[in-house]
Amino acid sequence: MRKRLHMNPIWKKELVVGSRSMKMSWAIMGINAFLTIIVLIVLSITNMSAATSGYRYATLIWLFPILGCIECGLISLIVPVITSGSISGERERQTLDVMLTTPVTTFSIAVGKLGSAMSVVMMYMIASIPVMAIAFVLGGMSWWALLGLFGMLLYLGIYVGSVGVFCSSVVKKSVVSTILTIAIGIGIIIVTTVILYVVIATQSAMCDAKGVAYAGPGAAAFIMMLNPYSPIVDFMMRVMMGTGIDRLMEEMGTKSSIILAISRWWIPCSIVINMIISFIFLKLAARNISVTRNRK
Amino acid sequence: MLTIENLTKQYGKFLALDHLNLHIDKGEIYGFVGPNGAGKTTTMRIVCGLLKATSGSVTVDGIDAIKQPDDIKRKVGYVPDFFGVYDNLKVMEYMEFYGSMYGMERQEIDDISEGLLELVNLSDKKDAFVDTLSRGMKQRLCVARALIHNPDLLVLDEPNSGLDPRARFEMKEVLKNLRSMGKTILISSHILPELSELCTSVGIMEHGRLVTSGKVDDIIDASQGNQPIHMKVVYAETEEPLNQYVATILKEQPFVEKVSFTDDEVLIHFRGDDLEAARLLNKLFDHHIMVSHYYREKENLESLFLEITGGEENA
Ligand SMILES: Nc1ncnc2c1ncn2[C@@H]1O[C@H](COP(=O)(O)OP(=O)(O)OP(=O)(O)O)[C@@H](O)[C@H]1O
Ligand SMILES: [Mg+2]
Numbered sequence: 001m002r003k004r005l006h007m008n009p010i011w012k013k014e015l016v017v018g019s020r021s022m023k024m025s026w027a028i029m030g031i032n033a034f035l036t037i038i039v040l041i042v043l044s045i046t047n048m049s050a051a052t053s054g055y056r057y058a059t060l061i062w063l064f065p066i067l068g069c070i071e072c073g074l075i076s077l078i079v080p081v082i083t084s085g086s087i088s089g090e091r092e093r094q095t096l097d098v099m100l101t102t103p104v105t106t107f108s109i110a111v112g113k114l115g116s117a118m119s120v121v122m123m124y125m126i127a128s129i130p131v132m133a134i135a136f137v138l139g140g141m142s143w144w145a146l147l148g149l150f151g152m153l154l155y156l157g158i159y160v161g162s163v164g165v166f167c168s169s170v171v172k173k174s175v176v177s178t179i180l181t182i183a184i185g186i187g188i189i190i191v192t193t194v195i196l197y198v199v200i201a202t203q204s205a206m207c208d209a210k211g212v213a214y215a216g217p218g219a220a221a222f223i224m225m226l227n228p229y230s231p232i233v234d235f236m237m238r239v240m241m242g243t244g245i246d247r248l249m250e251e252m253g254t255k256s257s258i259i260l261a262i263s264r265w266w267i268p269c270s271i272v273i274n275m276i277i278s279f280i281f282l283k284l285a286a287r288n289i290s291v292t293r294n295r296k
Numbered sequence: 297m298l299t300i301e302n303l304t305k306q307y308g309k310f311l312a313l314d315h316l317n318l319h320i321d322k323g324e325i326y327g328f329v330g331p332n333g334a335g336k337t338t339t340m341r342i343v344c345g346l347l348k349a350t351s352g353s354v355t356v357d358g359i360d361a362i363k364q365p366d367d368i369k370r371k372v373g374y375v376p377d378f379f380g381v382y383d384n385l386k387v388m389e390y391m392e393f394y395g396s397m398y399g400m401e402r403q404e405i406d407d408i409s410e411g412l413l414e415l416v417n418l419s420d421k422k423d424a425f426v427d428t429l430s431r432g433m434k435q436r437l438c439v440a441r442a443l444i445h446n447p448d449l450l451v452l453d454e455p456n457s458g459l460d461p462r463a464r465f466e467m468k469e470v471l472k473n474l475r476s477m478g479k480t481i482l483i484s485s486h487i488l489p490e491l492s493e494l495c496t497s498v499g500i501m502e503h504g505r506l507v508t509s510g511k512v513d514d515i516i517d518a519s520q521g522n523q524p525i526h527m528k529v530v531y532a533e534t535e536e537p538l539n540q541y542v543a544t545i546l547k548e549q550p551f552v553e554k555v556s557f558t559d560d561e562v563l564i565h566f567r568g569d570d571l572e573a574a575r576l577l578n579k580l581f582d583h584h585i586m587v588s589h590y591y592r593e594k595e596n597l598e599s600l601f602l603e604i605t606g607g608e609e610n611a
Contacts, residue, residue: 009396013385020384093380098441101344101374102397103366 009104010112015119024120028127031074035131038070039063043138063135065236068149071128072232075121075157080181082120083164084174086113087289092172100290107286110169114161114282121157125150145239152232155271159228160185162278162285169288185228192227196220216252219259221245225270226277234266297322297480298343298449303352305338305504312338314504315352320482320497322448325475327491327512328484330501336484337377338504340451343482344374356449370398373442377453377484381426381434387418390426390437391444398445405444412440416470432463436470450474452483468494523593525564525573531586545583549576566592 018024046059087110090096099109136146164181171177196217204214224230234244246263254260262269298320305313313335320326328336341347343354345365354361361368381390388409395405413419416436421429429437435455442450455471456464471494474481485491491498492512499509508515534541542562543555551568566573570592577590 009393012396013382013389013393016389017382017384093382094376094378095380095382097346097376098374098379098394098438099397100346101369101372102394102445103369103399104397 008108008112008115010099010109011115011119014112014116018116018120024123027078028124031124032128032131035067035070035128038067039131039135042066042135060135060139061141061240063139064141064145064149065240067132067135068152068232068236071125071149071153072156072229074124075153076160076182076185078124079117079121079157079160080164080167080178080185082117083113083161084168084177084181086117086165087168087285088172088174088177089168096289105286106289107283109289110165110282110285113165113168114158117161117164118154118157121153121161125153141239148235148239152235155274156228156232159274159278162281166281166285166288169285189227189229192223195223199223214253216249216254218254218256221249221254221259221263222269225266225273227270228274231267231270231274234270297324297357298326298482299353299355300339300343301353303339303342303354304350305335305342305347306350312504313342313349313352316504316506318499318506318509320449320480322480323478324497325471325481325483325495327495327498328482328501329486329491329498330484334501335504336501337453339501340374340453340482340484343449344372344451345369346374370445371448373445373447373450375435375438375442375450375452375455377457379438381429381437383425383427385426386422387413387424387426387429387437388422391441394441395444400445408444408446409440412443413437415443415473416440417466430463432459432466435459435463435467439467439470448480450479450481452481454484454486456485522567525566525576525590525592527562527564527590528560528588529562529585530588533584542585545580545585546576549579552576 042060042063049059085092087096090099100106132146132149135141136143160181163184164177167177167180167184168174171180199220200217203217203220207214230245237248238244244264245266246260249263250260254263298318300316300318303313303316303318304311316335316339318326318339328339330336338347342349343356343361345361345368349362356368356371359367359371385393388406391409391412392402392405395409396402400408410419413422416439418429418433418437418440421433421437426434426437439450439452439455442452452471455467459467471481471483475494483491483495495512497509497511498515500507529538529542532538532541536544539557539562543557546552546555546562546564551566551572552564553567554565556563556565564576566576568576573592577587580587
């Protein structure tokens with residue numbers, strides 16, 4: 001029996017509906033205008049410094065991390081907005097019940113909602129290629145770096161999107177869901193950083209007491225893998241300086257070869273961990289979807 | 297076809313369904329009537345697998361709705377009491393969307409949708425946006441949507457609510473077509489005369505229980521002779537206020553249970569047959585009460601419903 005691969009129906013429908021709304025075209029235009037302005041600012045700063053110290057193309061290389069960070073920031077803000085009404089909106093307009101009477105699982109509803117948010121992210125990315133390409137050519141970046149950046153943006157979009165879909169399944173109001181999504185993101189960053197800080201502080205205090213030199217946080221540093229931005233930081237470091245977080249840990253005094261080996265694989269490790277977390281968020285969202293709320 | 301046994305649903309402490317038993321045969325149109333809050337929607341949502349029952353069982357065509365919710369979803373089509381549609385989606389895309397949720401191929405969906413849209417009289421709206429349709433059209437589109445996977449049982453929760461008479465008429469035509477196609481339908485409504493015309497059986501529900509259930513004719517026959525008499529009195533020879541005098545006289549008569557007054561009518565709850573009703577009229581003449589009109593209400597589901605549920609509800 002031939003079983004054809006079906007596209008997630010919810011994803012497909014959102015594409016049709018989304019392509020008809022003008023909101024996206026405006027957003028794409030806005031983002032491109034914003035990126036162009038950044039490029040122009042960096043160019044004019046380079047030009048101005050050229051008057052005093054000669055034209056240095058090398059400063060243009062900073063376009064890469066600047067634009068990269070801006071795109072990450074935009075995704076961290078836009079995706080929560082796109083996903084904020086994904087489930088609560090269906091509930092509000094009373095289309096969720098009918099969806100639940102079909103054999104479509106609540107998990108594929110959640111995945112479809114995430115997928116449609118990702119299509120939007122992809123549109124933004126594709127639309128920003130011209131501006132990015134100019135910046136990259138000027139900065140002397142390789143196309144691999146650009147490709148890598150897009151991969152990172154996709155990964156980040158999936159992560160933020162899963163949290164967003166989850167929040168939308170919990171919270172009724174879109175605005176609240178957007179804020180909650182961003183808050184969860186910031187919360188994870190703060191909590192992991194604070195934990196690492198506390199670990200480092202106690203470890204170094206203990207070292208001081210014993211009178212030995214502090215040799216870095218060691219395996220405790222891996223808690224930062226839970227920070228969804230850490231692989232992006234590692235990626236940026238590698239592109240800009242040729243070395244990643246592993247080097248940082250080595251410099252702090254980490255000796256263990258296993259820990260160093262793992263930290264060399266920071267990007268895949270962290271991405272895998274964070275994708276598992278995304279999956280869990282989606283599963284939780286699916287569970288919330290199947291709970292029919294009090295009506296009226 | 298559909299069998300509900302001892303179905304109980306509790307919302308916290310509130311008992312919404314109380315050991316409900318119901319059986320619907322294939323090809324039947326079962327009308328579910330009852331005042332607000334009787335538990336109709338709750339029952340229907342459990343049948344569709346949207347809501348978990350506290351206890352009891354629901355089987356559709358031998359499939360347990362509670363144990364096999366996924367299988368039941370392919371057997372049942374549901375039109376909820378309140379539902380929405382998406383913006384920026386065309387009628388045909390709407391059908392495709394729901395068809396694809398059942399894993400149907402696009403071609404198959406299109407073919408079936410053509411027929412269904414014709415059935416619900418929306419063929420000329422194929423390319424219209426769903427959110428621009430009128431309420432009645434949306435309601436009919438929702439019926440077409442619920443039929444996309446050719447379900448064995450169609451569950452309609454108040455498909456007439458909020459519709460104007462014209463739209464109601466059109467909906468009724470659709471339902472009649474479905475009946476002639478031999479579909480099994482569970483339908484709830486407040487508009488009882490329409491149900492009695494359409495349904496093969498009805499169940500009257502109150503406080504989570506079925507008060508009466510059976511073939512429409514049987515129920516009406518069983519309660520023959522209970523309909524009230526409407527009467528208008530224009531003059532009586534008395535010093536007392538007219539209504540008071542008439543009420544006193546009436547209450548002395550056999551078979552009269554209750555007398556009430558509306559603006560210009562006297563409503564007599566009367567237990568006797570038609571001959572007794574005629575005798576009552578003669579008695580009134582004897583008391584020199586002058587009557588301008590006098591008629592007995594025809595038994596229908598509506599009055600029966602009001603009688604059974606205590607007459608508090610306005611349909
Ligand atoms: N989610 C809920 N939580 C608590 N109580 C509920 C819930 N849903 C329904 N009820 C209560 O259960 C009872 C039955 O409700 P249901 O909606 O089944 O009635 P209905 O017969 O469909 O009424 P209507 O004619 O208003 O549609 C009502 O008293 C209602 O208040
Ligand atoms: Mg109801």
